Amino acid sequence: MNITERFKFFTQKADNIVISTHIIPDADGIGSEIALCLALRSQGKNAICVNEEPLLERYRYLDPDNTVISRSEYMSFYAEAEIDLFIVTDTNSLERIGDGMKAIALTAPSLLFIDHHPCPKEVMEENCIDTSKAATGELAGELIQSLGIPLNREMALPLYTAILIDTSSFRYPTVTGNTHRLIGSLMDTGVRPPHAYNMIYGTKKLTYMKLLGKVLASAHTTKDEKVAWLTLTEDLLEKFHVDTEDTLAFINHLLVLDNIKVALMFREMGAEIKVSLRSIGTVDVGIMARALGGGGHDHSAAAIIKGTLDSVIKTTVDKLHEMLLMTEAKELAKGHS
Template identity: 65%
Template sequence: MRIKEHFKKLTKKANKIVITTHIHPDADGIGSQIALCMALRKMGKDAICVNEEPLFERYKYLDPDNIVLGLEEYKAQYDVEQEIDLFIVADTNSLPRIGTNVQQLVLLSKDLLFIDHHPCPKELQAIHCIDTNTAATGELVGGLIEAIGVEFDEAIALALYTAIIIDTSSFRYPTVTGNTHALVSKLMAAGVKPPEAFNLINGTKKISHMQLLGKVLSSAQTTKDETIAWICLTEQMIENHESDAEDTHGFINHLLILDNIKVACMFRKIGKQVKVSLRSSDDSIDVGIMAQALGGGGHNHSAATVVEGELSDVVKRTISKIEKMLSQV
């Protein structure tokens, strides 16, 4: 209730509103900011979405009104010296994560508001719209849109539904509750068709993509007790199979069906670095804390970090550390 009242108070007095999300955004952040912007425009607000980079082509179907601009596009179309009444950051509670250039817009803003569900200090949570018990930022945004009295139309509903299915890995994480599905019911009533929405965000795949998935899964490994399983991806593998790195995010979830699994890992080489993704469907295993110990962060069931080094070395070191951490659980 406090979160909704705080949001209603800030949006009521604001007219010019800028909404952003984290750099390298995926559909949970993008869908959340688009839905929120559409709703605020229905209230008569001068709202716009501004990200560090332009919207990826694959997400443009979520933005029929072209309300998401890259920073350079925004500068070309708007008076960037004009004061911003409210600057909203969706799907992160860290200003460095929105990009060094977009951060400059905060200096022109009267009020700053984070709308997020990621873990954060309680002091930050107290003055922003942050609910760490919510399954998805899209779920939180849906509740805020209802709080300001805006009805879901099909475009808003599709953006929210897409944000939720991505953030919950199609409702498989333990943070999903009856409230999540209650909101989804309203989104469906507004016109969302789940099979269609799922296909739009995941896209149709070429046989080369399926072959890449098969190659990756066929080389999956586990520890002796099978509590940790992992897969590896290189840039060359993705290129050879004419695939997009964005389409590999869900590969790790295939490991969660294994017997005895506690932590699933995916190692993806990116230049001189390795992105380490962690997943767990066990409430007693907090991969967010594990990721923090490895220099990253995230939720208790979904987290990541980036490590410098060669792929084989990073895998060996990381699995060893996770084994040690699991031994303390």
């Protein structure tokens, strides 16, 4: 059974469907769940999106029909409702959707992950997971089309935004002709790229520009310039009154550097440091992130490490630079063999 057949099998036999995504959701998870919910409702399904926390105000424009509610709202109004199918978008682990949502998911007789992140083979074989897709939104769009459901603008804007965000405006190597063909279909519904871009990235305050300048001024590289990194402290976020969500793309500014192979951003989160990793596609940063206890794609990944900013930066940069040099040495040896 392929992915589209599996999706049809699970959704056709279900009437009451709950769709969720990971905690601290991004536009890919949110856009995918909204579009899937609207598509399934168009088939007469009783579908609803339920996340651990309420939808952030910055994403409200993607959900004019209020398909997304919080777990607390669900427990207040739907606690006794029967669930036939529980769908999770943009992750393949129940541990990532929050303890409360996990408890709800475990009451459903059927569970289906719709995702594009790497996972064990046995998980992939039982769900709708395709790591070749540029975004979960791309997969969600194709699954909707596989049911013969016409895309409308209400579905298309969340999907377009999902793909836009998860590809850093279509710059990652996972973007394919099929990605753009789906984008064409989404635009045919009336989605306008300038509007979609401005709505998700938003117009910025001067404080945002000043913070970006401050963070870029913290840029460092290894001597060979193959690894570059930025730092973002809690003090800076507080001083400039900038939402953390607005800083996620800061790291992409490093990808234009000469000789760059791996870009890093270290962000303080209390006693932990979030390490974001990016590459231009020639280095698998997913493997590097897993070596740090995290995970992700070959071009975009992350890990969370306990420790002080200075200590985490030093140990992480040293470790990843060594991994990079070892990988390059192996590739060079292959070329000479």
